[in-house]
Amino acid sequence: MNPNHLQDSDYVAGSAGDVLRLIRSSDAMSRSTLARTTGLAPSTVSLRVEALVALGLVREQGTEDSRGGRRARRLALAGDAGFVAGVDVGANHVRVVLSDLAGRVLADSDTDATRAVGVSEDPAETVDALWAAINELAAVAGLDPDRFRGAAIGIPAPIEYPSGRVVTPSFRPTWHEADLPGLFARHTPAPVLVENDANLIALYESTERGRTDENQLLAIKIGTRIGCGILASGRLHRGIGGAAGEISHMAVAGESVIACTCGVPNCLDSVASGGAIAAKLRALGLDAAGASDVVALGARGEPLALDALREAGAMIGQSLAGIVNFFNPREVVLAGSMSASLPLVAAIRAELFQKCLPLVAHDLEVRATRDARVAGIRGATLLALDEVLAPARIDALLRETADDVRTA
Structure with a gap:
């Protein structure tokens, strides 16, 4: 097990780490609510909460709405x-x-x-x-x-x-x-x-909509290079070794203008990324050092830039269409510096809605990220x-603390 990835480890339902997970996920959580949610005895819940308070991770603040009798104290993560x-x-x-x-x-x-x-x-x-x-x-x-x-x-x-x-x-x-x-x-x-x-962009976009097990999303980062993040049933899908979503190295019907380490002739990255578009425009005599310059030229209505953006958008959209038909996501979110280019985004949208099956396209939203900068x-x-704050990590921390106390 990789100690840097304990969030992916199994944890014990009702453990102190699981209780912290529940507290993090709710704006109104008290001991009594935790007991109802977990099925644990109130005394057990109190022990879990007290252990988290002792670690400095949880504090009581305010009260929940009364269900009759004394109002329960609300528990919250101690952000500081x-x-x-x-x-x-x-x-x-x-x-x-x-x-x-x-x-x-x-x-x-x-x-x-x-x-x-x-x-x-x-x-x-x-x-x-x-x-x-x-x-x-x-x-x-x-x-x-x-x-x-x-x-x-x-x-x-x-x-x-x-x-x-x-x-x-x-x-x-x-x-x-x-x-x-x-x-x-x-x-x-x-x-x-x-x-x-x-x-990471896929994770952010999912959270902005509310993290649920129903989230199905593709996040396409288009900047100097191109990447894709996949959220399946509310969780990042990395594949067996971490290579899931590497659409940038798919062969496309274009000509490479920048080098790529993948070894695939005319891969999407080398043909349609922000870096590739900038190289094309420089070859045509325009001042385009990078992706941000390409966006600016397109915004000013430079004809050569507009043509290059629309061509790149069409190739990206064509590459995505098969993936969208296969995966059937709710959203395709375009991010990265190039997502600010309206002609590029419009060309990608047009290809997707033209090439995707009606059943897939019916519920599909294709949009730019809400805030590419963050x-x-x-x-x-x-x-x-x-x-x-993974449950397995918190439970391990509590065991270490208890061992330290016993050996002190």
Whole structure:
């Protein structure tokens, strides 16, 4: 079992960790409500709650509506019991956000006065810089570094599951087989998860709609590169080894204009990504250094840019249509910097609704993400919180605490 992925472990229903899970999921949870929900005796529930209070993870605040008699005290997660880091590593940017255990943002490298973090060709150097940035942000926010609980890092590359190793990353080929969790372990014993950035966007979008077992969603990140995150029955679907959703390396009817590490001739990434469109436009004499320039040119109505965006959108839509017919999701969410391009989004939508079966298209929503700037980083924060507060992890922490008491 990977100790950095205890959220995927089985846990005992009614354990203290399970009780914390229930408290996190509800705005109105008391001891009596927990007893009714779990079927545990009230005395057992009180023992579980007291153990969580002793750990500093739960506190009582306010009261529930009365059912007759004395009002029950409401239980809530103690957000200030620690903090986590969400990290978004892109082809041309790095963003670090610190949040408390309730998900409230405490510090953001995009807005707080800290040094910018660059992405080195050496993953070890980048990890050292990220760890320094986390500590610098913590100091800016006045946080105790000993209360750091864990982190999740989004990478635009296939991520081996559950090890977290980076595999054939087009954005930094030198990172192939990089063990980022192992590199972070030199700095902290706290769990550090590494996840494909599109998976984190899928997690964020699911949460925005309300996390239920009925969520079926594809999140397509279109930036310098292309990625896809899959949410099936409310859970991230990574596949056996973590490669699920790698649509970027499907062969398409186009011509590669940028290199890709996958080895597939004319893959979608090398033909229709933001980086590929920018390269096409540069070859035509336009000033397009990257994806954001492509979006700007399209917004200004530059004819060559509009043609390139519509062509790329058609190829992306055609590639997605077969997947959407197979998976039958409720939503296809377009994210990344290129999701701000109306011509690109319109072309993808048109292809999907033309190529998908009527039964599939009937309930399908195709839209741009609600907030492309925060989707990946908020998804990373959610993943980190789900890990550090996983029932199995909390139960293990309580066992360790009890052992420490017995041996003291």
